[in-house]
Amino acid sequence: MKEKLEAIVKKAMASMNTANSLDALNEVRVDVLGKKGQLTAVLKGMKDVAPEERPKVGQMVNDARSSIEKTLEEVKEKLERVHMEQKLAREVIDVTLPAKKAAVGHRHPNTIALEEVERIFIGMGYEVVQGPEVEYDLYNFEKLNIPANHPAKDEQDTFYITKDIVLRTQTSPCQARVMEQGRLPIRMLSPGRVFRSDEVDATHSPSFHQVEGLVVDKHITFADLKGTLAQFARELFGPETKTKFRPHHFPFTEPSAEMDVSCFKCGGKGCRFCKGSGWIEILGCGMVHPHVFEMCGIDPEKYTGFAFGVGLERIALLKYEIDDMRLLYENDYRFLKQF
Numbered sequence: 001m002k003e004k005l006e007a008i009v010k011k012a013m014a015s016m017n018t019a020n021s022l023d024a025l026n027e028v029r030v031d032v033l034g035k036k037g038q039l040t041a042v043l044k045g046m047k048d049v050a051p052e053e054r055p056k057v058g059q060m061v062n063d064a065r066s067s068i069e070k071t072l073e074e075v076k077e078k079l080e081r082v083h084m085e086q087k088l089a090r091e092v093i094d095v096t097l098p099a100k101k102a103a104v105g106h107r108h109p110n111t112i113a114l115e116e117v118e119r120i121f122i123g124m125g126y127e128v129v130q131g132p133e134v135e136y137d138l139y140n141f142e143k144l145n146i147p148a149n150h151p152a153k154d155e156q157d158t159f160y161i162t163k164d165i166v167l168r169t170q171t172s173p174c175q176a177r178v179m180e181q182g183r184l185p186i187r188m189l190s191p192g193r194v195f196r197s198d199e200v201d202a203t204h205s206p207s208f209h210q211v212e213g214l215v216v217d218k219h220i221t222f223a224d225l226k227g228t229l230a231q232f233a234r235e236l237f238g239p240e241t242k243t244k245f246r247p248h249h250f251p252f253t254e255p256s257a258e259m260d261v262s263c264f265k266c267g268g269k270g271c272r273f274c275k276g277s278g279w280i281e282i283l284g285c286g287m288v289h290p291h292v293f294e295m296c297g298i299d300p301e302k303y304t305g306f307a308f309g310v311g312l313e314r315i316a317l318l319k320y321e322i323d324d325m326r327l328l329y330e331n332d333y334r335f336l337k338q339f
């Protein structure tokens with residue numbers, strides 16, 4: 001019995017030490033220790049051993065088993081180490097090679113301009129609110145004091161889905177929706193895409209972007225409007241920027257004004273950029289019309305407010321001195337990569 005066990009161990013050791021792969025090593029393990037393995041067969045033969053001999057033989061089988069298992073483990077570790085070293089040698093990385101630059105792209109000039117405007121107003125405590133692009137006529141026109149006979153409602157100017165649903169022509173309907181919720185005071189910015197039935201040319205597009213702002217609180221005056229927008233202009237175009245307000249008409253504000261900023265190219269002296277006037281028209285604004293408040297469920301005797309709207313493309317065109325709006329939509333990479 002002893003010789004038999006010694007022969008099994010000797011043969012197993014030789015096979016393990018010459019195994020050149022983990023698979024070959026596993027075959028040795030199955031062949032010796034497996035269910036039908038040689039050592040297992042010896043254990044099964046224990047019933048033929050004399051009872052007084054059994055403990056001694058059992059001990060010998062266990063010793064054989066543990067010495068084989070120990071060697072199995074050692075060879076396994078060695079083979080795994082060799083395998084890893086070969087793998088590392090194959091996948092060597094030359095850190096001195098120049099890296100391939102990933103083309104990650106960058107933000108569109110419209111997006112850069114929007115984030116700049118948002119940053120300025122968020123800094124003043126405004127909240128950015130999004131609204132639907134497909135909007136009820138009620139919110140797009142009626143609640144904003146634009147009556148049925150107003151030229152803006154003409155089919156030549158607006159895309160109608162049905163009689164009562166339009167592609168919004170401005171982002172103000174979003175303001176009507178927020179006012180209706182009645183959570184006062186309000187300090188909000190509503191940026192987004194708007195739609196007008198315009199032919200494409202250097203300054204027009206059927207789809208463009210607006211950023212509109214609304215403030216509603218007690219004791220808001222025209223001085224708040226002027227101070228806020230003057231600060232906005234200084235942050236956007238530089239600390240020397242001056243502003244001026246010209247009377248204008250909008251249905252949803254009274255009084256209404258258009259704001260000009262001093263030309264940031266010539267400082268107001270007059271140049272080609274400002275067409276010699278020294279001023280650049282930038283946005284429309286005004287005090288919220290009491291009728292708009294009433295239609296949105298706010299008491300105009302208690303609350304006042306101001307609103308303003310600026311074309312996002314207008315800001316991008318001015319800021320980057322682009323003279324044709326179509327360039328912003330053509331997605332020509334040679335143009336876009338400049339910003």
Ligand SMILES: [Zn+2]
Nearest residue numbers: 263266271274
């Ligand atoms: Zn100028």
